Each structure stands twice: as C-alpha cells, then as structure tokens.
Amino acid sequence: MTDARKKLIRKERKENLKKYRMLYLMVIPGILYFIIFKYIPLFGNVIAFQDYNIFKGIFGSAWAGFKNFAMLFQHGDFVPILKNTIIINLYDLLFGFTAPLILALIINDITCTWFRKGVQQIVYLPHFLSWTILGGIVITQLLSPSQGMVNMLLQKLGMEPVYFMTESSMARGIVVLAGLWKDMGWGTVVYLAAMTSVSPSLYESASLDGAGKFRQLISITLPSIVPVIVTLFLLRIGHFLDFGFERIWVFQNASNTSVLEIFDTYIYKAGLQQGRYSYTTAVGLFKSIVGLLLLYSGNLLSKKATGEGLY
Amino acid sequence: MKAKRVTALLLAAAMAATAMAGCGQKEEGSKETATGVSESMEDAGDTKAESGEEDSGAQERAEGGQEPLKYSFSMSSQLNEYILQSPDINSDKWVQDFNQRYNTDVTIRLLDHKRFNEEMQMMFASGDIPDVVKCYENYTHEAMCHAVENGVFQPLDEYLADAGEKYPNLMKTIPEDTWEYNKYDGKIYGISVCYLSETSRRATYIRKDLLDKTGLDIPVTLEDTVEVLKAFKDLGVEYPYAGREKWSYTDVFFGAYGVNPLTWNLDKDGNLVPDMIRPEMKEALAFHRMLNEEGLMDPESLTTNSSDWLNKIYSGKVGMFDHNATQIASFNSSLKQNVPDGEFILIPSPEGPYGDKGAWKYSPVLETIYFNKDFKDVDRFLQLLDTMCTEEAQDYLSYGIEGENWTKENGEVKFEYPDSVLGEDEIRFRKFLGFIRDDAYDPRLTPYTPGGDQLMQWIEETGPKEGSENIDPGNLTALMNYPELDTGNCDLFYEMAAKIFYGQEPADYFDEFVAEYKSRGGDEIIKEATEAYQAGKVFLCR
Numbered sequence: 047m048t049d050a051r052k053k054l055i056r057k058e059r060k061e062n063l064k065k066y067r068m069l070y071l072m073v074i075p076g077i078l079y080f081i082i083f084k085y086i087p088l089f090g091n092v093i094a095f096q097d098y099n100i101f102k103g104i105f106g107s108a109w110a111g112f113k114n115f116a117m118l119f120q121h122g123d124f125v126p127i128l129k130n131t132i133i134i135n136l137y138d139l140l141f142g143f144t145a146p147l148i149l150a151l152i153i154n155d156i157t158c159t160w161f162r163k164g165v166q167q168i169v170y171l172p173h174f175l176s177w178t179i180l181g182g183i184v185i186t187q188l189l190s191p192s193q194g195m196v197n198m199l200l201q202k203l204g205m206e207p208v209y210f211m212t213e214s215s216m217a218r219g220i221v222v223l224a225g226l227w228k229d230m231g232w233g234t235v236v237y238l239a240a241m242t243s244v245s246p247s248l249y250e251s252a253s254l255d256g257a258g259k260f261r262q263l264i265s266i267t268l269p270s271i272v273p274v275i276v277t278l279f280l281l282r283i284g285h286f287l288d289f290g291f292e293r294i295w296v297f298q299n300a301s302n303t304s305v306l307e308i309f310d311t312y313i314y315k316a317g318l319q320q321g322r323y324s325y326t327t328a329v330g331l332f333k334s335i336v337g338l339l340l341l342y343s344g345n346l347l348s349k350k351a352t353g354e355g356l357y
Numbered sequence: 358m359k360a361k362r363v364t365a366l367l368l369a370a371a372m373a374a375t376a377m378a379g380c381g382q383k384e385e386g387s388k389e390t391a392t393g394v395s396e397s398m399e400d401a402g403d404t405k406a407e408s409g410e411e412d413s414g415a416q417e418r419a420e421g422g423q424e425p426l427k428y429s430f431s432m433s434s435q436l437n438e439y440i441l442q443s444p445d446i447n448s449d450k451w452v453q454d455f456n457q458r459y460n461t462d463v464t465i466r467l468l469d470h471k472r473f474n475e476e477m478q479m480m481f482a483s484g485d486i487p488d489v490v491k492c493y494e495n496y497t498h499e500a501m502c503h504a505v506e507n508g509v510f511q512p513l514d515e516y517l518a519d520a521g522e523k524y525p526n527l528m529k530t531i532p533e534d535t536w537e538y539n540k541y542d543g544k545i546y547g548i549s550v551c552y553l554s555e556t557s558r559r560a561t562y563i564r565k566d567l568l569d570k571t572g573l574d575i576p577v578t579l580e581d582t583v584e585v586l587k588a589f590k591d592l593g594v595e596y597p598y599a600g601r602e603k604w605s606y607t608d609v610f611f612g613a614y615g616v617n618p619l620t621w622n623l624d625k626d627g628n629l630v631p632d633m634i635r636p637e638m639k640e641a642l643a644f645h646r647m648l649n650e651e652g653l654m655d656p657e658s659l660t661t662n663s664s665d666w667l668n669k670i671y672s673g674k675v676g677m678f679d680h681n682a683t684q685i686a687s688f689n690s691s692l693k694q695n696v697p698d699g700e701f702i703l704i705p706s707p708e709g710p711y712g713d714k715g716a717w718k719y720s721p722v723l724e725t726i727y728f729n730k731d732f733k734d735v736d737r738f739l740q741l742l743d744t745m746c747t748e749e750a751q752d753y754l755s756y757g758i759e760g761e762n763w764t765k766e767n768g769e770v771k772f773e774y775p776d777s778v779l780g781e782d783e784i785r786f787r788k789f790l791g792f793i794r795d796d797a798y799d800p801r802l803t804p805y806t807p808g809g810d811q812l813m814q815w816i817e818e819t820g821p822k823e824g825s826e827n828i829d830p831g832n833l834t835a836l837m838n839y840p841e842l843d844t845g846n847c848d849l850f851y852e853m854a855a856k857i858f859y860g861q862e863p864a865d866y867f868d869e870f871v872a873e874y875k876s877r878g879g880d881e882i883i884k885e886a887t888e889a890y891q892a893g894k895v896f897l898c899r
Contacts (some may be wrong), residue, residue: 100478101481101504101508103484109712123841190657191656192595209656209657212659212660212861228564299602299660299855300660300851300854300855301855301859301861303848303851303852304848307848308858315841315846316840318478319472319474319475320840320885321478322840
C-alpha cells in the first residue's frame with residue numbers, strides 16, 4: 047500500500063468520525079453497558095477455581111484448581127440433575143416450540159376478525175403473569191385435591207381425586223404444561239406476523255386449482271414461514287439448559303425434588319442457601335459449557351439442513 | 358471460522374455472566390438502599406436531637422456532655438406486621454422515642470425473614486456489616502456463615518472482665534449457662550440477648566369447642582389422640598390435624614417417638630446421629646402415614662406453606678396442630694373472627710410408646726448479638742444493655758410510655774393488651790429495640806393477654822415435662838462438604854418421608870434411605886459429630 051493511499055484512508059476515517067460523531071457518541075453508553083455489566087463480572091468466574099471465602103474476597107481466597115469440578119462430577123446427585131435438566135429442556139423444546147406454531151396455524155385460519163382478535167387476546171394473557179402467581183394458581187386452584195378445579199371435575203366424573211403435586215411421575219409434565227399455558231399464546235405473535243406477509247394471490251390460485259384448506263396449509267403457509275421457524279428454533283436452542291429457576295422452584299416440593307431438581311435450582315440451594323459460592327460457580331460454568339456445545343452443534347446442524355444459522 | 362469461534366465463545370461467556378451479573382447487581386442495590394436509609398436516618402436523628410430539649414437523653418447529655426451512642430444493627434423482620442407496614446422503620450415513632458430516652462442514635466437494617474440466610478450472606482459478602490448483628494441461636498447458626506471463625510466480630514472477654522460490677526443487671530438477667538454457647542476458641546463472641554428460661558416452647562393446640570362436642574376427654578396417649586381425631590372427622594372437621602411443608606411445626610407426633618427431623622441425638626451405640634436416621638423416626642413416619650390413610654391429617658400438609666396453613670387454622674378447618682405456646686392469644690383472636698364460638702386450648706402433648714412427648718427442647722440461646730470488630734463503643738453498648746435489664750426499661754419495652762400507654766395505680770399496672778396482630782407486633786417491635794428479652798414468656802404482658810393464665814399454667818406445669826432433649830453438634834467440617842445431608846437441608850430425607858406419608862413406598866423404604874444417607878457421606882458426618890460429642894464440643898438442648 048502506498049503512503050498516499052494510507053493517508054487517504056486516514057483522512058476518510060477522520061471525516062467519517064466527524065460526520066457521524068453523534069452516532070458514535072450514541073453507541074458509547076451501549077458499549078459501556080456491556081463492558082460493565084456483562085464482561086467485567088465474567089472475571090468473577092475465577093472463584094470456581096478457588097476456595098472462595100466471602101470474608102476474604104477474590105484476591106484473598108486460596109486457589110483450589112479443579113477441585114470444585116471434581117466435587118461436582120463425583121456428587122451423588124450430579125447424574126440425576128444433569129438428566130433432569132436435559133429431559134425437562136427437551137420436553138420443553140419439543141412441546142414449547144411446536145405448540146405455538148400449531149396454535150398460530152389454527153388462529154390464522156379463523157376468518158371472523160373480531161373472534162380471531164378475541165382469541166389472540168385471551169391466549170396472550172397468561173404470559174404477563176409471573177411464575178409465582180401462575181404457579182400458585184396451578185397448585186392451589188387447579189390441581190389441589192381438595193379445592194382444585196381439575197380434581198372437582200374428576201370427582202364429578204366419579205373418579206378418585208389425584209394428588210398431582212405429590213406424584214413425582216407427573217411433575218415434569220405439569221411444569222411443561224404450565225409453561226405451555228403461560229407462553230404458548232405469546233409464542234404465536236411472530237408466526238402470525240409472518241403469515242400475514244404471505245401473498246393472498248397464492249391462496250387464490252391454489253383454491254382455483256382445487257386445493258383444500260389443509261393442502262394450502264402444507265404447501266403454502268408452512269413453506270412460506272420456514273425461515274422464521276428456523277430462526278426462532280435457533281434462538282430457542284441458544285437458551286437450551288437455561289430453563290429458568292422460578293418456573294421449577296414454584297413447583298418443587300418434598301415429593302418431586304428428585305425429578306425436578308435442575309442445575310438452576312441446585313445452584314440456588316447450594317449457592318445461596320448453603321453458601322458454597324465456589325462450588326456453584328463451577329456448576330454454573332459447567333452448565334454454560336454444555337449449553338455452548340449444544341448451541342454450536344444445533345447451529346451446525348441447522349446450517350447443513352437449511353442453510354440458515356445464527357452466526 | 359476463527360471469528361465465528363470467538364463469537365461463540367463470547368456468547369457462552371455472556372451466558373455464564375448473566376448469573377454472576379445478577380448477583381452483583383442485587384448486592385449493589387441493597388447496599389445502596391442501606392446507605393440511603395442510614396443517611397436519611399442521620400438527618401432525622403440530628404433534627405430530633407436538636408429539637409428534643411426536654412427528654413431524658415438531652416438532660417443526660419447536658420450533665421455528662423455525652424454524644425448519643427450511635428450504632429447500626431441488623432435483624433430479621435420476623436414477619437412482624439408492624440415492621441412490614443412501616444414505610445421506613447428508622448423514622449418510626451418508637452425508634453425515635455427510644456433514641457431520645459436512652460441517648461442513642463440507632464440505625465436498623467432489616468433482613469427479610471423468609472430469606473434470612475441469604476440476606477445475611479449478602480451482607481457479609483458486601484463487607485458492609487453493621488456495628489451489631491443479631492442472629493438466631495449461637496455463632497454456629499447457618500446464617501452466620503462462619504463469620505466468627507473468620508474474625509469478623511470481636512471477642513468480648515476484655516469488656517466482660519469485671520462485668521459483675523460494671524453491668525450487674527445484665528449479668529443477673531442473662532442466664533449464666535448461655536455464655537458457654539457463644540464461646541469459640543475459649544473466647545466469648547456473642548451475647549444471647551434473647552434467651553429461653555423454659556426450653557420447651559412448642560405446645561399442642563386443640564379446639565376446645567369441638568372437643569366438648571365429641572364428649573371425649575383431653576387425650577393423653579397416641580391412641581386417645583387418634584380417637585379424638587376420628588371423632589373430629591365424624592363431626593365434619595376438614596383437617597383433624599394439619600401440618601406444613603418440610604414438617605415444620607408438625608412436631609408433636611414426631612416428639613411422641615422422641616425424634617424430630619431437625620434434631621440430633623445419641624443412638625444406642627453412643628454415636629451422635631441426626632434423628633432423621635434413628636429407628637424411632639421410621640415409627641413416627643409410619644404413624645403419620647396412618648393418619649393420612651385414615652383421613653385424619655391434611656393430605657396437603659407437605660405442600661402447604663406457612664400462610665396457607667395459618668389460614669386453614671384461622672378459618673376453623675383444623676382441629677389440632679402445634680405451635681409455640683406463647684402464640685395462644687393471637688391464634689384465638691384470629692379464630693374468633695371467623696368462628697365466634699371457637700376456642701383453642703393448650704393441652705399436654707400426646708405420649709408415645711416410650712413415654713416421650715412434646716416437640717423438642719430448644720437451646721436456651723434463641724438470639725445472639727455480635728459486635729463488628731470495628732465497633733468502638735462496645736463498653737457503652739453494654740452499658741445500654743445493662744440499662745435495658747432494669748425494671749424501668751423492661752416496663753417501657755413491654756407496656757410503652759407510662760401515662761400514655763399504661764398507668765400505675767396503687768402499685769398496680771393498668772394496661773390494655775391490644776386485640777389485633779398489628780398491635781401485638783408493635784409491642785414485639787418495641788421489645789426488639791431493647792434486645793433483652795425472655796422469649797419463653799413475658800411476665801409483664803402475659804397476665805394481660807387473653808388466655809394468659811392458661812399460658813402461665815402451661816409454662817409452669819406442662820412445658821417442663823415435655824420436649825425431647827437433643828444435642829446440637831455445632832459446625833462440623835463434614836457438613837461443609839455435604840451440606841445436603843444436614844438436618845433441614847436433606848432433600849433425600851424429605852423425599853423419603855413424603856413417599857412413605859403418601860403410601861407410595863412401604864415404611865421399610867426408610868431403611869434404604871438410611872443406607873444411602875450413610876454411604877453418601879453420612880458416616881463421615883456421624884463420626885465427626887460423635888468425636889465432637891466425646892470432646893465436649895457440642896451444645897446441649899435440654
């Protein structure tokens with residue numbers, strides 16, 4: 047590169063900086079936010095390799111190497127917790143991802159506008175309730191053996207009331223279903239938006255050719271929104287293992303802990319309730335690494351299959 | 358490709374960071390509010406001191422020229438309605454009155470009762486530790502996070518050297534044997550300001566009106582009790598007996614077998630073991646299972662939280678339960694709002710097959726205060742505590758301001774006990790300010806409470822005969838390695854107990870649990886606990 051050219055580039059840069067200085071200024075708070083609240087706290091992860099003592103701090107605590115990780119892998123509950131985390135997340139991915147899609151397809155075919163709007167409003171609603179409230183409703187109003195609606199219905203039908211919350215075999219199902227109730231409606235928003243952008247002329251010509259509603263759905267609607275589906279799926283994969291603490295916590299009780307204990311709740315118990323910071327940071331780090339591997343392989347698969355990926 | 362890897366790494370990093378960032382921010386936030394409060398309080402305190410010309414504090418200052426004793430202290434909010442309803446506890450009228458009266462400048466830092474352990478940890482981790490920290494039991498309590506061992510607080514021996522002369526009232530009031538409980542490495546680190554003169558606290562409550570309807574006598578044995586519960590069920594009582602999650606306040610039938618999920622005792626070989634694994638526990642669980650099968654116990658007991666449980670009791674759906682004996686007045690006043698004819702009475706707890714009864718005995722040390730190593734005014738603070746032990750101060754803490762809340766006529770106190778929980782909690786809060794209290798009962802207030810005679814009778818006659826003696830092993834190293842095996846944390850136990858209670862597994866499932874408990878580190882814990890017992894390093898609850 048000649049000196050003249052370098053000069054030119056430098057000059058251009060300078061002018062650019064001057065011309066767009068407002069835009070550059072506006073970027074600064076965002077960058078600062080990420081540095082201060084996302085990147086600097088990352089260094090806190092070093093306590094996973096220490097015998098962290100809250101009274102001595104990061105700089106005063108002794109180093110422990112991989113002791114905390116070794117403790118995790120040898121822990122009697124490690125395999126069950128990993129298993130629970132993966133199973134619950136798989137269930138949630140399977141049902142939590144497909145249900146909104148199906149619901150959106152159904153809502154999309156409602157032709158009566160006011161009815162469709164009404165249905166949409168109602169299915170969105172539970173999304174705005176917190177897990178604490180929603181969990182309370184599910185446990186005391188729906189599933190309680192003495193006053194729950196489901197059990198009253200069962201009794202009316204001549205069946206014995208079921209103690210849903212104490213049957214460990216049903217615990218995961220309840221968590222996943224409650225999640226569906228809460229977020230299924232909200233999940234339809236993006237799909238419905240994508241469906242409105244499908245050209246109506248496609249449907250018109252299809253029906254002229256004699257294609258029924260179902261045929262139209264399979265051959266027009268679904269293919270048209272495949273990019274949206276893939277993007278949403280990848281975003282979801284990115285949150286795999288991040289099931290969320292609250293959602294499990296509200297449903298956990300003495301009789302179902304063994305099937306509902308996931309990394310998030312375990313970290314809360316061992317870390318915040320029992321004060322084992324180093325150990326739980328190690329657990330969190332391990333979880334992040336597993337999540338990263340899943341994200342990476344999910345993205346790879348998606349690229350091979352559809353040509354689309356997150357990055 | 359390289360760039361992609363970097364992106365992926367950053368993504369992972371961001372994911373890992375979220376949890377950390379969350380914690381950090383929370384800490385930051387609480388710190389800010391804490392200092393914010395203390396600042397505004399300082400202002401309030403100053404104006405008060407300037408305007409309060411006539412109060413005794415100002416007089417004393419004029420005489421001795423002493424500045425107000427300034428200290429901050431942390432305590433649990435204890436679900437106290439009066440505290441919860443106060444917008445800013447530090448500008449509360451009682452805090453201000455206390456400041457004037459005793460020439461102090463108090464800053465209170467409240468910790469959420471339900472998340473007490475976490476909030477204490479956060480406080481220690483932030484390094485912003487108040488001058489005086491109050492915590493339950495002795496220094497080995499979980500929420501103390503080994504703070505005494507880590508040198509956060511100062512030893513008090515120096516100040517207590519000639520305490521008998523310097524603080525005669527304090528030394529007379531606090532039971533002598535409680536000092537031992539806060540000795541670490543031969544030095545005293547804490548003062549058990551809240552103690553129990555009677556360590557059996559939890560009593561069996563029964564609905565007298567329902568019992569009268571059944572025509573049965575007050576039950577004595579477990580069999581009698583089952584009879585009564587069956588009669589309650591026939592009367593249509595929804596929950597003849599009700600417990601709550603983690604078997605908390607669900608003690609009497611465990612106590613009848615001399616065990617409790619929370620306590621430790623010697624087994625037949627002389628090892629110090631948690632009651633969770635003692636064979637009597639199996640019998641106690643089988644008994645609860647029978648109660649559930651017969652429909653005599655709330656089947657939702659194990660998933661019911663404290664407020665739902667109280668609501669069931671207040672609305673008259675419960676025939677029998679157990680709670681602290683001192684709560685009899687508030688249980689009755691809440692019940693009467695829903696069931697005008699309803700009445701709870703305290704009865705002797707049912708006696709089990711081996712003659713055990715009641716819940717379990719507490720350690721005589723209920724709450725202890727510790728002094729930050731940077732706190733300079735320990736001498737003056739002890740002086741204040743000494744003052745708090747005087748008749749005059751105790752009158753003030755229990756009754757309030759003389760002439761306003763109570764009067765004295767012919768040497769007799771005229772005082773009206775509040776009829777609401779809020780009013781009761783106001784008194785409790787005022788007593789928190791003075792630290793010193795006997796939590797078994799308040800000899801000043803008890804005569805004025807509805808059912809006060811009953812409570813006195815329970816404390817004098819029934820209480821001392823009840824409750825299982827037990828041994829607190831203190832801080833064991835093995836429990837730091839296996840905290841999930843500690844009493845109160847042991848999910849393994851709670852799940853086994855629930856399975857037996859609901860009939861999902863036979864009672865013999867207990868034996869599997871014991872084997873697993875021992876193999877997962879329990880053996881190590883028991884060995885250390887037994888050694889601690891033999892070396893006399895444990896704390897006795899009797």
